[in-house]
Amino acid sequence: MILEDDVRASYMLESTIQQDGDFSVVAVSESVADALHQYSIYQPMLIFVDITLPDGHGIDFIHRMRKQGAKCDFIVTTAERETTTIARAVQLGVSDYLVKPIRISRIHQSLSDYKIYRKQLSNDTLDQIKIDTLLRKTPPKEVRRTPKGIDATTLSNLKQLLSDEDLQEFSAEDIGERMNVSRITARRYLEFLESEGVVNLVLNYNTGGRPRRLYRRVS
Incomplete structure (x- = not known):
């Protein structure tokens, strides 16, 4: 489930999560009140939580869910970098803390880490090495x-x-044509450069429909 009041950020998160065949977004909420209602219906295993919300604070939402015994995990998505906020999130046992603007590659990494975490917890016992990995000590x-x-x-x-x-803003199709490779291949290389911080992904909403994925060189 996604709890995010910014429509663009919410769409980016949902479209990225849906690319992973092991995950499916069952609900998207823009407020704490709606998220509580949606949770009671869908009982999601993982919730992406923004911190600044129109009717509350994301950390308070997580704390409330923990007190109610909710059997789910949380990934924080926020522009806040204050150590007090981060400390509270860690104390509440969040699975990850993603700082906006969030790279798509970082979301994929977070989902991959979460799958490993869930797989390890499916075992009856763990040795020290696996416990260290689970607690990110390795x-x-x-x-x-x-x-x-x-x-x-x-x-x-x-x-x-x-x-x-001197390309400043371009699509995977643009790069594919110039390099004589498929759009899918071009996107794979652009996503790698995005993970390296060479380019940033931007979404062009002036299309009359679904936003167009563009890339922009990092100065």
């Missing part, structure tokens, strides 16, 4: 520069293209 693995599905040469050519043509 140092993160070194990230490969070019993960599976990302060819170093193609990636280098794309970076060169963005530099040579």
Whole structure:
């Protein structure tokens, strides 16, 4: 379930979550009151919670749900970076804390981490190594520069293209045509560059329909 009063942020979250075949968004709420009602109907396992809401505070909502014994987990989505807010969220046992503007790759990472967490809890017992991993005590693995599905040469050519043509805002289709690759392939490379902080995803709502996914170079 998503609790978010910003329509654009809510749409971005929902569309990104729906890309993961292991998750399905059962409800979207714009207020605490509606979220409480929707929860009673759908009983979601995971709730994405914004902090600043029209009728309350996201952290207070999580605290209330915990006191009521809600059997679900929470991921906070907010622009707030104050340590007091973060500390309260951690004390309430949130699964993750995503700072806006949220990268799509970071949402995918959060969902992936959550799946690992749920899988580990399905076991009757855990050894120390798995407990450390569950509590995020294990140092993160070194990230490969070019993960599976990302060819170093193609990636280098794309970076060169963005530099040579001074492209500022573009779609996967634009890049696919210039590099003679499919739109899906171009999007995969652009999403990798987005995870690296080279480009940002922007949604163009001036389409008369579903927003168009565009990318913009980071200055």
